[in-house]
Amino acid sequence: MSSSGRPASVRIRLLGAPSAPAPPASEVTIEERAIGRLGLGAAFELASAELGFVTASWLFVDEIARLSGEDGVASLRDELGPMFSVLDFVATEWLQGKRERSIRTDAIVQALTGTRRVLVVGLEAGHLDALGRVLDPATRIGLVAYRLQKVDWKRVIDNYRGRVELVDLASFQGWAGARSAIVTFVYGMRETRVNVLSAFLRVMGSDVRTQFRDIIGWSVLSGPPEIYPRYLVETLATELTDIIDETR
Amino acid sequence: MAALVLTSILVVTIVLQARFPTRRMLIVLAGAGGSCLASAVFGGGGSRELLADVPWDVLVLLVTLGLLSEAFVEGRLFAVLAVRAAELSRASPVGIALVFGVAMYCISALMNNLTALVLVLPVVLIILKVSGASQRQVTWTLGTLLVACNLGGAATPIGDFPAILLLGRGAMSFTTYLVRAAPATMVAVLIILVVATLVLRRSQGRVGNEVRAAISRSLLRSLYRGARLERRLVLWLSIVFVAMLAAWTLLPASGPISADLVGWVGVLIALAARPAFGERAIRTRVDVEAVLFLLALFVMVGAVRRTGVFTLVASGLTSLPVPPSVQLVLFLLLVGVVTGVFSAGPSMAALLEVAAVLATRLPPNVVYVGLALSVCAGSSLFLTAATAGPLAQSLTERTDLVGDDGARVRFGFTQFVPVGVVSFVAIELVAVGYCLIGLALE
Structure with a gap:
């Protein structure tokens, strides 16, 4: 990997040159369909994959709380909680009064x-x-x-x-x-x-x-x-x- | 006979490489080899002569501009710009199309838009994923970005292959092209953005949009929390780039210091700021496949040129019993359609030869800029013809966009068609309008 994290084998596509053909389209899985229907489900899926379940949960809870208050957090827990247990846990803690996350090292x-x-x-x-x-x-x-x-x-x-x-x-x-x-x-x-x-x-x-x-x-x-x-x-x-x- | 055989090789090769993209390199190299052989047999000159006709300066310019874009990537310019653009757009459907459309137009005017798109598109796709974007929103947002890239590429002589070819061959000077093409492409991008705004306004008022927009902004800040501009590197690269632009603008096109030499020296000075990165970039990130593809095209086109076919086509066009303005319009429409089918590289390489003949009878600046605009229109017609089309399709597939109804949202050939048709018509109209005004004024 380079210092910027790019694999060394990545090559510059020159202008005017042909682009690699796109991969065949993948089909949506039953689980992805279920998550997609959950409104913010796909968003949480993405966030939790790259930030981790706890970090993503706090991000969602903080943002929803800022915009919609306790009712919003409760709705978030009810909607996404059954699918994402860590989010359910964090949202419940927030509703019980834990408003900040501290990471001790x-x-x-x-x-x-x-x-x-x-x-x-x-x-x-x-x-x-x-x-x-x-x-x-x-x-x-x-x-x-x-x-x-x-x-x-x-x-x-x-x-x-x-x-x-x-x-x-x-x-x-x-x-x-x-x-x-x-x-x-x-x-x-x-x-x-x-x-x-x-x-x-x-x-x-x-x-x-x-x-x-x-x-x-x-x-x-x-x-x-x-x-x-x-x-x-x-x-x-x-x-x-x-x-x-x-x-x- | 030689003309028939060599033209057939060129046409068949272009058709086959478009039909079988996974065998593209084998096909074009076989076509180029066949052209050399046929040309030698018919007495038109062998590979030595055909290779001597290759515009190597164009290839040098393409490689150097690609390396310069890569250096800006190392300075984290595009990642930081993408996150800032996301903030500016407020992650609203219209905002994304407008802010990112303008950003990609400006970036593409100066740099390799494929490199920029690899870093900018993931940010847009995250916003679309978080917002649970509908098929219409995804189609028009991504489609607008691609067309903006094409138009930005046509705005300056260093933005995209057709303009670089014009500059490299000395058909037009840097400034002459810039002052004519930039305003025309600005008009076209304005039209596209207005249409996109009208279409995307319907997605603007969805329930929960504000929450989704806020979360996508917050999520982007977290996902790109380490993206900080390497100020010293970017400053150095910017100074060198400005100096290169000044040299391209001020030095005479016919002088000893050509555009490719400015690019060659400039990019090496730019990379000197990070020698280790520079060495690695030159060794590993220059696309040999792309260089070979363009080389093969130039060889085939050169072989056909030697037979006089392009002169014949141009003569046929100019002998049509219609006014010169109509002849030019017909040529531009032909260019647009051919580019839509075969993409910008092959069509520009071949049709520039016809344009060169037309330019002896009509004002050259009008013909060449009209040609570049029409190639841009054709590049915007189908996803497969857009320079960055397959890349956008591939990145979108990997993102697995799923709409609120649980259905997969796609961005492929079929989905792009409405954006493509609107863009093709808009850009062709601008090209034709530019040429008619140009002919009237010259």
Whole structure:
């Protein structure tokens, strides 16, 4: 990747030259159709894919609250909540009086002390931005480019201006080592199980567990979603060496 | 016989490359090779002679302008402009078409609009996705942007291939083209924007539009939160670019320092600000495929030119029993339709030869600017003919636009037709009007 995040193979299309033929049109899936009918569903789908569920939820809740107040937030929760459990959780918290999101980094920085490479699995833009700011600049931060939703990874990574590097699923083990750690985002914990993004299951294998010094879960929700978290997966908390929870 | 064979090779090749775009390079290179062989066999000169006739300066100019656009991308100019334009448009249906239409017209007048569109279109598509835009809104918003790109490209001698070809061949000087083409394209873009506004006003009053617009602006700020202008780089590039524009404007077209040389030296000075990026851009981002495509076209057209076919066509046109003004109008209509079918590159390369003959009997400036405007009209007729059409189609498909009714919203050949027909008629009318006024005044 270049400094601007563009793949090196991208070539300039010259004026007057033929353009590559457009790809065949794809059909809309039943799920996309359902989300599309939800008014802001497609918008939230896009936002959550590139910002993360929590960051996108706060963006939507803040904006709707500014324009339509509590009634608007309640409507948003009723309309999109059943499809997006994290949005439901954030909107409910907002309606219960939590009007600001705070991202604390003391504990995660403490947990990552001594590491030279941090591989982030999953995307929460607010948390990743904060981590990039507070972590020792000598520590490399990698972001695994895997997500079930469609993501413009170039756009995502351009925001970090080289501070965060894109790492694909096939080569993430190049980041392993005695001073390396994996950080993933945890969306609530219920007894011994935690909700994580499916990317974490793609990365975690018995071989990987021993290749990294720490496998840290960074909690981004103050509790488990009430509604079935369809974009998330459950895994055992014991898969993680540490869970950082400063959400309360 | 040579004329028949070589013209057949040219026509068949152009038809085949349009019909089978996935085999385009094989087809045009085979056509060029066949032309060289046939020309050599019939005694019209082999590849050495035909390659010597290729306007290499045009290719140099295209490559250098592409590299300069890429340098501005590195400075984050287009990303920042796109986000600012989104704020300015207030993300309203009419606002998007107007602000982005004007922005793309201005950008395309100075730079490679394909490079700019790759960065600007995703921002527009996000707004359309968040707003749950209807098919009509998507069609007219994206269609307007594409036509604005075409018109911007025709506004200046460095905006698009037809004008660059005129400049590179010395058919017109930089200033002569600019003062004639820019006002005409401004009139055309104004017409298109008025039509788009009238169509898009119906989408303006939808329920929940204000909320959607606010969310799309907020979302764009978040998605592009790291997009900050690299001021020093952009300042340096701007200074160099202004100096290049001054050289193109002030230096005589027939002098020793030609337009391509200005581009060549200028872009290297521009890239010197970031040597590592410059080296990488030259090595990896120049499209060899495009250079070969245009080279093959020039070879085939050169072979046909040597047989005198273009002179014959032009003579046929000028011997029609109608006034010269009507002959020119017929030629412009022919150019528009041919460009609509075969796209700007092939049609301009071939029809410029006919125009060159016409220009010996009619005022050259009127003929050449009319030609460039008609090529622009043809480029705007079908999505496949628009320079950036397939790119816009591809990016739209990837965005998966879904309307409020849950149906997929598309932007393909069929959807573009209404915008294309309106634009074709508007631009052709401007071209014909320009030529008739020009003939009356000269």
